[in-house]
Amino acid sequence: MTQHLPPSKDSPIIIVGAGVFGLSTSIHLAQRGYTNITVFDSKPYDETLYSYFDSCDSASSDINKIIRSAYGSQTEYQDLSTEALSAWAAWNAELKAANDNNHDRDGIKGITPNSSLFIPNGYLNCSDSTTLPDFEIATIENMEKAGKHGTQLINNKQADIQLASQRGVEYALQPFNKEVLGVLDTTGGHVLADKACIFALHKAKKLGVRFILDPVLGKFTSFGYDSSSNSTTKTITSITTADKKHHAASLVVIYSLCETTAGSVFMLHIPESSPLRQRFHHSQFPSWSFNMREHGADGGLYGFPVDENGIFKIGYRGTKYTNPQQQSDGQERSVPEQAHKVVAKFLDEYLPELDNSGIHISESRLCWYTDSFDNHYVIDYVPG
Numbered sequence: 001m002t003q004h005l006p007p008s009k010d011s012p013i014i015i016v017g018a019g020v021f022g023l024s025t026s027i028h029l030a031q032r033g034y035t036n037i038t039v040f041d042s043k044p045y046d047e048t049l050y051s052y053f054d055s056c057d058s059a060s061s062d063i064n065k066i067i068r069s070a071y072g073s074q075t076e077y078q079d080l081s082t083e084a085l086s087a088w089a090a091w092n093a094e095l096k097a098a099n100d101n102n103h104d105r106d107g108i109k110g111i112t113p114n115s116s117l118f119i120p121n122g123y124l125n126c127s128d129s130t131t132l133p134d135f136e137i138a139t140i141e142n143m144e145k146a147g148k149h150g151t152q153l154i155n156n157k158q159a160d161i162q163l164a165s166q167r168g169v170e171y172a173l174q175p176f177n178k179e180v181l182g183v184l185d186t187t188g189g190h191v192l193a194d195k196a197c198i199f200a201l202h203k204a205k206k207l208g209v210r211f212i213l214d215p216v217l218g219k220f221t222s223f224g225y226d227s228s229s230n231s232t233t234k235t236i237t238s239i240t241t242a243d244k245k246h247h248a249a250s251l252v253v254i255y256s257l258c259e260t261t262a263g264s265v266f267m268l269h270i271p272e273s274s275p276l277r278q279r280f281h282h283s284q285f286p287s288w289s290f291n292m293r294e295h296g297a298d299g300g301l302y303g304f305p306v307d308e309n310g311i312f313k314i315g316y317r318g319t320k321y322t323n324p325q326q327q328s329d330g331q332e333r334s335v336p337e338q339a340h341k342v343v344a345k346f347l348d349e350y351l352p353e354l355d356n357s358g359i360h361i362s363e364s365r366l367c368w369y370t371d372s373f374d375n376h377y378v379i380d381y382v383p384g
């Protein structure tokens with residue numbers, strides 16, 4: 001097996017991809033004392049501010065993302081989630097302190113004072129089944145084992161309904177107009193994805209990380225290899241960007257270029273004057289998923305409360321695209337018909353008040369997942 005020694009603290013490290021993984025890695029390396037880190041991305045995030053409407057190629061550029069501890073028997077994700085939740089709480093506190101002390105109040109473009117990055121409005125994983133799937137049962141057992149007693153509430157169990165009511169989260173047990181069976185993960189909720197990335201970019205810059213965010217100067221095109229080595233394993237020693245410039249590095253970390261499948265996302269705009277703004281506000285409405293497992297292409301829905309701009313977002317991953325067709329403008333972004341059908345049916349049955357108020361799907365988009373074909377992640381040296 002090849003031995004990989006860590007680079008020295010001042011040797012040049014290149015990260016390709018300024019999505020949430022590239023940002024997070026740059027922050028953690030800088031916090032561990034690495035002083036010569038450069039992040040490249042072809043998206044000019046200083047200008048686009050991780051806008052959902054301006055970055056189809058970046059999974060991290062989004063309005064909101066679900067945060068949950070519920071991972072069935074996959075306790076490695078549950079453990080990661082526990083760590084992540086503490087980190088989100090710390091970032092919320094850091095942002096609040098910066099605002100309270102008036103530091104950065106006007107300094108972080110794109111983040112309004114008093115915003116939170118993580119909103120703990122709960123995550124309801126539900127279905128139209130009459131019994132709880134094994135996944136939910138395993139989540140409850142594993143959260144208990146991890147000492148997180150009473151965090152997973154079954155929405156038709158009297159004792160849990162009472163607990164939810166005592167904690168003021170009863171609203172999240174039956175959020176739709178038709179009853180569902182599910183488990184409320186009270187540790188969960190959602191993050192404001194674009195704002196979280198803006199904050200992470202700001203933090204990384206403060207830690208001394210350099211960023212080249214530009215469609216040409218920041219666009220990775222190829223690796224450079226150590227030509228003197230006679231070993232069978234090639235060593236990457238630089239990258240080349242679209243301006244044909246070579247950038248030497250002791251370590252290159254890639255957090256991009258691995259898009260495998262695309263999910264469908266739909267948006268409805270709720271006008272400010274509509275009472276549905278309050279009905280779907282995060283103080284009254286959980287993040288949710290519906291028929292996520294065992295329903296194949298007819299299930300796989302998830303959604304969020306309405307955001308500050310009135311956007312009510314619903315996603316579909318019952319069928320993911322692997323080979324989207326190019327459209328006349330060269331873009332590959334059309335949402336599968338199946339996705340549209342499933343979401344429209346759900347809205348009719350479970351949230352009819354939207355249609356009754358004249359609120360319909362106004363936009364849809366494909367968004368590239370960067371996880372592997374089986375929904376896991378891969379971290380490896382290439383060549384391994």
Ligand SMILES: Cc1cc2nc3c(=O)[nH]c(=O)nc-3n(C[C@H](O)[C@H](O)[C@H](O)COP(=O)(O)OP(=O)(O)OC[C@H]3O[C@@H](n4cnc5c(N)ncnc54)[C@H](O)[C@@H]3O)c2cc1C
Binds near residue numbers: 371
């Ligand atoms: C529709 C959808 C919904 C999701 N929902 C959730 C959710 O609710 N909760 C959750 O936890 N996760 C969710 N995820 C997963 C999560 O969004 C991703 O795991 C995460 O954002 C991936 O981050 P990343 O940094 O690896 O990739 P990305 O955010 O995709 O970043 C990759 C970066 O690489 C850049 N890049 C690409 N090519 C080049 C190049 N040649 N040169 C330079 N830069 C380049 C891109 O511009 C981009 O900025 C969802 C993903 C999708 C697609």
